[in-house]
Amino acid sequence: MIKAKSSVSTQRAKKSNPGASGKRGSARSAYSKDEIREIFRRFSVQRPEPKGELEHTNAFTLLVAVALSAQATDVGVNKATRALFAVVDTPEKMLELGEEGLISYIKTIGLYRNKAKNVIAMSRKLIDEFGGAVPKTREELVSLPGVGRKTANVVMSMAFGEATIAVDTHIFRIANRTGLAPGKTPDQVEAKLEKIIPPDYLFHAHHWLILHGRYVCKARKPDCPACVIADICKAAEKTSEMPAPLVPLT
Ligand code: SF4
Numbered sequence: 047m048i049k050a051k052s053s054v055s056t057q058r059a060k061k062s063n064p065g066a067s068g069k070r071g072s073a074r075s076a077y078s079k080d081e082i083r084e085i086f087r088r089f090s091v092q093r094p095e096p097k098g099e100l101e102h103t104n105a106f107t108l109l110v111a112v113a114l115s116a117q118a119t120d121v122g123v124n125k126a127t128r129a130l131f132a133v134v135d136t137p138e139k140m141l142e143l144g145e146e147g148l149i150s151y152i153k154t155i156g157l158y159r160n161k162a163k164n165v166i167a168m169s170r171k172l173i174d175e176f177g178g179a180v181p182k183t184r185e186e187l188v189s190l191p192g193v194g195r196k197t198a199n200v201v202m203s204m205a206f207g208e209a210t211i212a213v214d215t216h217i218f219r220i221a222n223r224t225g226l227a228p229g230k231t232p233d234q235v236e237a238k239l240e241k242i243i244p245p246d247y248l249f250h251a252h253h254w255l256i257l258h259g260r261y262v263c264k265a266r267k268p269d270c271p272a273c274v275i276a277d278i279c280k281a282a283e284k285t286s287e288m289p290a291p292l293v294p295l296t
Contacts, residue, residue: 075242076225076280085226086247088274089254091292096253098204100124105180105205106172107131109190110140110165112197118155126152137169137178164192182206196232199252209248211239216259217252223263224281 075082089096099120102108107127115123130151134140140148148162155161168190172178180201181187187198199212211217213232217239221227227238243251262269270276270286277289 073225073228075227075238077242077278079242081278082226082242083244083247085275085278086244086251086254088289088292089258090247090250091294092274093250093254093257093295096250096257098200098253098256101127101131103131103135105201106137107135108205109168109180109187109193109197109201112200113165113168113192114152114155114161116161116197117157122155126154137172140165140169141173161192167191168193180205184210195236199236203249203252207249209245209251211236211243211248211252211255213239213252214256215265216263217255219265220255220259220263223268223283224279 077085100108100111100115101124102111110131111123111127114127130148134143134148145162145166148165149158152158152162171190172180176186181190182202184195184198184202187193187201188195196212196214199210202208203210203212213221213236218229218232218235221229221235221239227235227242229235229238239251239255240248247254258273259265262273268281268283268285270279270284271288272290273279273286274290274292276284276286
């Protein structure tokens with residue numbers, strides 16, 4: 047009796063997280079190689095040239111925008127940085143502007159005081175140690191104040207064309223909800239996604255997943271009838287078995 051009960055609850059746990067099999071960190075993807083390739087093939091048809099939505103004018107403004115976007119929306123960051131980047135697009139100009147000057151542009155963004163402090167310290171370090179240029183390696187990027195692995199990955203991908211996966215809240219949710227790459231931490235999800243995504247799809251994968259999470263596989267209520275991978279998806283929350291028509295988005 048007890049045995050049967052525990053087996054039912056194990057099955058329920060697996061249904062709520064199809065990738066779950068023991069520790070989430072070591073759980074495998076719930077999808078076969080062919081299914082994973084098909085998922086990314088469809089994303090590639092839907093969005094042939096996916097782009098990040100944070101506005102920037104060069105590697106430095108991208109770095110600043112990504113650093114400001116922690117726990118904030120891209121729309122909110124863009125509203126604040128549009129005016130800022132029109133006058134400040136180098137670390138030197140950022141230092142001239144100073145912390146209080148920067149705050150006057152970004153005070154609509156959450157945690158703006160701390161972020162302003164970091165951006166000023168980051169600009170100073172860029173000038174002192176990197177000749178005013180944004181460094182290209184992850185190791186150097188994460189040495190900058192306020193720059194974590196996610197920010198470094200976004201900059202490496204968008205500014206320097208490296209195939210990286212920057213695991214944000216959307217990617218973390220999709221990876222676990224669908225069982226594509228279950229993991230307890232963003233680092234675990236990142237490592238798993240890098241391992242399972244076919245190399246030819248890896249470069250655009252993080253944008254595809256972010257945009258899929260932002261507009262379709264949303265946090266509160268996934269829009270499964272609008273989802274191009276609905277027939278493949280193994281999420282317990284799925285409400286449609288029919289894939290949405292696969293048309294390129296403009
Ligand atoms: S079918 Fe639903 S739950 Fe699955 S990926 Fe699509 S939107 Fe998300």
